[in-house]
Amino acid sequence: MIEIRFHSRGGQGGVTASKLLAQAAFLEGKYGTAFPLYGAERRGAPVTSFTRISDREIKISSQVYNPDIVVVLDDSIMDLVDVTVGLKDGGLLLVNTHHDEKLKDPKFKKFRVARVNVTDIALAEGLVLSGNPILNTPILGALAKLGVVKLDSAVKAIEDMFSDDRNVKAAKAAYKKVVV
Amino acid sequence: MKKMATGNQAAALAVKEADVELVAAYPITPQTEVVETIASLVEMNKMKASYIRVESEHSAMAACIGASASGARAFTATSSHGLLYMHEMIHWAAGARLPIVMANINRAVGPAWNIWAEHTDSLSQRDTGWLQNYAATVQEVYDTVLMSFKLAEKVYLPAMVCLDGFILSHAIQPLDVTAPGDFLPPIDMPHALDTKNPMSYGNLTGPNDYFKFRRAMQDAMKKADREARSIEKEFAERFGRKYAPVMEYKTSGADTVIVGMGTLAREAEVAVDSLRKDGLKVGSIRVRQFRPFPKLDLEGKKVIVIDRDCSFGAGGILAQEIRFHNDVPICNIIAGIGGQDISHDTIAKLVRKAKPQGEFWLGVDV
Numbered sequence: 001m002i003e004i005r006f007h008s009r010g011g012q013g014g015v016t017a018s019k020l021l022a023q024a025a026f027l028e029g030k031y032g033t034a035f036p037l038y039g040a041e042r043r044g045a046p047v048t049s050f051t052r053i054s055d056r057e058i059k060i061s062s063q064v065y066n067p068d069i070v071v072v073l074d075d076s077i078m079d080l081v082d083v084t085v086g087l088k089d090g091g092l093l094l095v096n097t098h099h100d101e102k103l104k105d106p107k108f109k110k111f112r113v114a115r116v117n118v119t120d121i122a123l124a125e126g127l128v129l130s131g132n133p134i135l136n137t138p139i140l141g142a143l144a145k146l147g148v149v150k151l152d153s154a155v156k157a158i159e160d161m162f163s164d165d166r167n168v169k170a171a172k173a174a175y176k177k178v179v180v
Numbered sequence: 181m182k183k184m185a186t187g188n189q190a191a192a193l194a195v196k197e198a199d200v201e202l203v204a205a206y207p208i209t210p211q212t213e214v215v216e217t218i219a220s221l222v223e224m225n226k227m228k229a230s231y232i233r234v235e236s237e238h239s240a241m242a243a244c245i246g247a248s249a250s251g252a253r254a255f256t257a258t259s260s261h262g263l264l265y266m267h268e269m270i271h272w273a274a275g276a277r278l279p280i281v282m283a284n285i286n287r288a289v290g291p292a293w294n295i296w297a298e299h300t301d302s303l304s305q306r307d308t309g310w311l312q313n314y315a316a317t318v319q320e321v322y323d324t325v326l327m328s329f330k331l332a333e334k335v336y337l338p339a340m341v342c343l344d345g346f347i348l349s350h351a352i353q354p355l356d357v358t359a360p361g362d363f364l365p366p367i368d369m370p371h372a373l374d375t376k377n378p379m380s381y382g383n384l385t386g387p388n389d390y391f392k393f394r395r396a397m398q399d400a401m402k403k404a405d406r407e408a409r410s411i412e413k414e415f416a417e418r419f420g421r422k423y424a425p426v427m428e429y430k431t432s433g434a435d436t437v438i439v440g441m442g443t444l445a446r447e448a449e450v451a452v453d454s455l456r457k458d459g460l461k462v463g464s465i466r467v468r469q470f471r472p473f474p475k476l477d478l479e480g481k482k483v484i485v486i487d488r489d490c491s492f493g494a495g496g497i498l499a500q501e502i503r504f505h506n507d508v509p510i511c512n513i514i515a516g517i518g519g520q521d522i523s524h525d526t527i528a529k530l531v532r533k534a535k536p537q538g539e540f541w542l543g544v545d546v
Contacts (some may be wrong), residue, residue, distance in 0.1 A: 033352060036346065036350055059446050063447070
């Protein structure tokens with residue numbers, strides 16, 4: 001079983017990203033599940049969401065404490081919480097950022113660190129809602145590049161949920177731009 | 181057809197497949213998505229129901245009562261304070277013997293203000309005459325809504341389908357959206373209002389007669405226990421998914437059993453697997469059907485009941501119900517209330533340290 005934890009702010013699409021990932025895994029014939037951990041349900045508040053992927057039925061519905069993968073959609077959250085808490089040694093840390101230096105902290109050495117600027121990708125595609133760039137679909141492209149799901153299933157999952165093809169374009173752009 | 185859906189969407193899709201004729205609701209987090217999905221299906225003409233946006237939960241149940249009294253299939257969904265606000269009408273629906281189905285997304289009651297999972301809201305409605313089932317998966321939400329309509333319309337008692345707030349209401353899992361076909365026959369209610377045969381209901385009923393109506397409700401609950409078994413059997417034959425009033429896991433040969441309801445009781449099965457690996461003879465029992473309450477097979481076993489609720493001055497409500505039917509010592513753990521996370525690791529630790537009996541709060545006593 002692979003366990004993924006997403007850190008985002010309300011309105012950025014972190015919860016939808018966790019669901020899209022479960023959907024993509026489901027399309028590959030796996031068992032996927034995802035759920036959010038809401039704090040205050042409002043825009044801008046930090047939100048955590050979880051995805052679990054397995055070849056077998058998943059009976060666990062408690063929170064993820066030892067993720068294999070941590071995804072951070074808003075790097076300002078890294079100043080507030082230790083996003084890598086519980087992340088397995090050698091686990092993947094994927095951060096949406098344009099600050100390289102944020103990821104150079106020695107405490108990240110034991111992880112596989114990847115970065116991508118999905119904010120710029122979302123803005124370039126015009127994926128903006130109420131003034132906020134929507135990051136759920138491009139981050140799925142980045143996760144596909146990192147081997148979590150196949151790009152085809154990521155694209156299909158996005159098409160199942162959104163009719164606007166800019167989402168698929170954004171995912172494909174992020175697939176190309178993610179840096180490990 | 182299999183797809184991914186949340187617990188909320190599963191409830192809405194089952195309502196669509198059940199050809200519900202009236203939905204009256206007032207949105208409250210975290211059930212909003214149930215009625216939002218239904219409203220959208222109605223708006224897109226994918227569902228033919230009348231959708232009434234009322235001004236309160238009390239009115240939502242009142243509208244369901246009116247519709248159901250005329251013989252229509254009626255549904256609403258609520259949660260926590262919304263459920264408590266409709267309390268008077270909840271009693272009325274049962275007393276009037278109306279087969280309304282309601283989804284309740286289990287959530288704590290304030291203060292302290294809290295929107296997360298807990299069972300006290302619906303358990304506090306246990307004496308109203310409603311059938312109650314607690315689901316643990318998205319599929320089970322869907323299946324239980326369908327089976328609840330069938331059962332409610334057989335015994336003329338309303339049915340509540342309960343699911344954990346956020347943990348299940350907002351979780352996506354694979355869902356087989358099975359069309360029920362003729363599993364649900366058209367509603368047949370001899371006491372439906374009929375303008376061609378006018379009758380009066382709800383009149384003043386004196387002390388020489390009132391108890392007869394109440395006794396009929398108690399008899400209907402007993403009948404429901406039998407009818408539910410045949411409905412589950414038919415459901416399994418038609419759709420291949422098996423349900424029982426209690427879902428037992430590795431209880432054969434177990435000397436210790438964990439008992440609970442909802443998602444935590446399903447997660448307990450993972451704890452059972454890890455404890456079994458260490459040679460401990462542990463099993464688990466997930467109580468699905470809370471009203472009518474089933475008798476559990478606990479003879480000679482150490483019993484650990486996890487309650488996601490509390491009746492202050494008495495303790496865990498599930499533990500109380502079990503004690504009423506089973507003369508066994510119970511280690512009652514109050515855990516998971518107000519969304520307190522309870523993982524399989526925690527459950528396994530609680531089982532290892534469990535005392536033979538008493539009441540223990542996770543985070544306070546254990």
